[in-house]
Amino acid sequence: xxxxxxxxxxxxxxxxxxxxxxxxxxxxxxxxxxxxxxxxxxxxxxxxxxxxxxxxxxxxxxxxxxxxxxxxxxxxxxxxxxxxxxxxxxxxxxxxxxxxxxxxxxxxxxxxxxxxxxxxxxxxxxxxxxxxxxxxxxxxxxxxxxxxxxxxxxxxxxxxxxxxxxxxxxx
Amino acid sequence: xxxxxxxxxxxxxxxxxxxxxxxxxxxxxxxxxxxxxxxxxxxxxxxxxxxxxxxxxxxxxxxxxxxxxxxxxxxxxxxxxxxxxxxxxxxxxxxxxxxxxxxxxxxxxxxxxxxxxxxxxxxxxxxxxxxxxxxxxxxxxxxxxxxxxxxxxxxxxxxxxxxxxxxxxxxxxxxxxxxxxxxxxxxxxxxxxxxxxxxxxxxxxxxxxxxxxxxxxxxxxxxxxxxxxxxxxxxxxxxxxxxxxxxxxxxxxxxxxxxxxxxxxxxxxxxxxxxxxxxxxxxxxxxxxxxxxxxxxxx
Numbered sequence: 001x002x003x004x005x006x007x008x009x010x011x012x013x014x015x016x017x018x019x020x021x022x023x024x025x026x027x028x029x030x031x032x033x034x035x036x037x038x039x040x041x042x043x044x045x046x047x048x049x050x051x052x053x054x055x056x057x058x059x060x061x062x063x064x065x066x067x068x069x070x071x072x073x074x075x076x077x078x079x080x081x082x083x084x085x086x087x088x089x090x091x092x093x094x095x096x097x098x099x100x101x102x103x104x105x106x107x108x109x110x111x112x113x114x115x116x117x118x119x120x121x122x123x124x125x126x127x128x129x130x131x132x133x134x135x136x137x138x139x140x141x142x143x144x145x146x147x148x149x150x151x152x153x154x155x156x157x158x159x160x161x162x163x164x165x166x167x168x169x170x171x
Numbered sequence: 172x173x174x175x176x177x178x179x180x181x182x183x184x185x186x187x188x189x190x191x192x193x194x195x196x197x198x199x200x201x202x203x204x205x206x207x208x209x210x211x212x213x214x215x216x217x218x219x220x221x222x223x224x225x226x227x228x229x230x231x232x233x234x235x236x237x238x239x240x241x242x243x244x245x246x247x248x249x250x251x252x253x254x255x256x257x258x259x260x261x262x263x264x265x266x267x268x269x270x271x272x273x274x275x276x277x278x279x280x281x282x283x284x285x286x287x288x289x290x291x292x293x294x295x296x297x298x299x300x301x302x303x304x305x306x307x308x309x310x311x312x313x314x315x316x317x318x319x320x321x322x323x324x325x326x327x328x329x330x331x332x333x334x335x336x337x338x339x340x341x342x343x344x345x346x347x348x349x350x351x352x353x354x355x356x357x358x359x360x361x362x363x364x365x366x367x368x369x370x371x372x373x374x375x376x377x378x379x380x381x382x383x384x385x386x387x388x389x390x391x392x393x394x395x396x397x398x399x400x401x402x403x404x405x406x407x408x409x410x411x412x413x414x415x416x417x418x419x420x421x422x423x424x425x426x427x428x429x430x431x432x433x434x435x436x437x438x439x440x441x442x443x444x445x446x447x448x449x450x451x452x453x454x455x456x457x458x459x460x461x462x463x464x465x466x467x468x469x470x
Contacts, residue, residue, distance in 0.1 A: 049244075049246055053244075053246060053247045053249070054244075054247070055242045055243075055244040055247050056242060056243045056244040056247075057242055057243070057244075059244075080242065080243045081242075083187065083188065083238075083239045084238075084243075085234060085235055085238040085239075085243060086238060086243035086244075087238075089243070118243070119238070119241070119242075119243035119244045119245060119246065120237075120238075120243075120245055121245060121246065121281075121283070122245065122246050122249050122252070122280070122281050123246040123249060125246075126246050
């Protein structure tokens, strides 16, 4: 009877530390995924602006991205529709990403830069700005992916192995 | 009274675009024009007087106005920005001043560093053409070829719009070639001012090209256009004439004699192409009709 309880307890320890390791790992894998989403969104925005000249509020509202990016774009679109400048609507929407996304400061800085110029010039100029930001985000995404590959695996192993170590010590 | 309400509504809709801090200063006015320049007091024109408001416009105010007028999407108004203005819902127009950007051929491709803007309230005055319609229409109810001559701000576009509306109401197919979006005040291609039920509008379309497009595609009975004077306008009008379409147009000028001296217009007038001429002035306020009648008679 005692042995069954021990096995269950040890199993639980390994499960908990393993889950903690996986949770930390997820933070690393989420960021490249969200960056990829963001790039896709901005790519669509670029098409809407350059080829269709769709007004910003409509273009942003039709992006329909997964949360939390979707929420960010909708928030910005609503701000613009209520006659705020694109810059302040964008700035007001950024906290959504700060709170809910896995994006880090360099990613947000690139986005913030885009907010400064969005909608303030002709199509050619807008495309240039969008491409600069897209290139920056793409390189951040590549870095984030490499980082994720290294760190995510590391944290997963670390979680499980620290559980096992703990069990061995307890035995 | 109805006109006052129109003006109130128009003014209120424009006030929504203003920087929030201005609302208290602007509330008590009903302007027809507002001029905003960086570092200068805001200038407001009412029907009969000018008011310099106790607000000094800042760069941020201009940024707010440009953004509110364009829906934060200046790129969507690229063609309009080449002309220096955009038309708002309601047909109101915003003109911009700033630094011009040129393309390789030396043509203006847009403005940057916008430093001033001018908002003009668009108003139609239905019925303002009542007094001249008898002269404009012939015995069959079709309009004569008519030229409206007037100095700036004396109401030639307003009169032209109401003639177009009335002719359209009387059953003629009217096509307005509205190069500067002033006649019909189109927003996204749809007339925001009343131009009648049988009226099509080619918005933002160069006059000469537009008149030919209209003749080919829309088979109008009456063509309406603003401010003719270039050589290509004249040949397009002659084309319309040969197609049996009546033309109603306006020209800048203080008097018919002055217009007749302009090289291309003199060609049209010399051929007595326009059967009727209406001359406007400021003498008794905007829209004072100085003369209406046949061209030959006027001379």
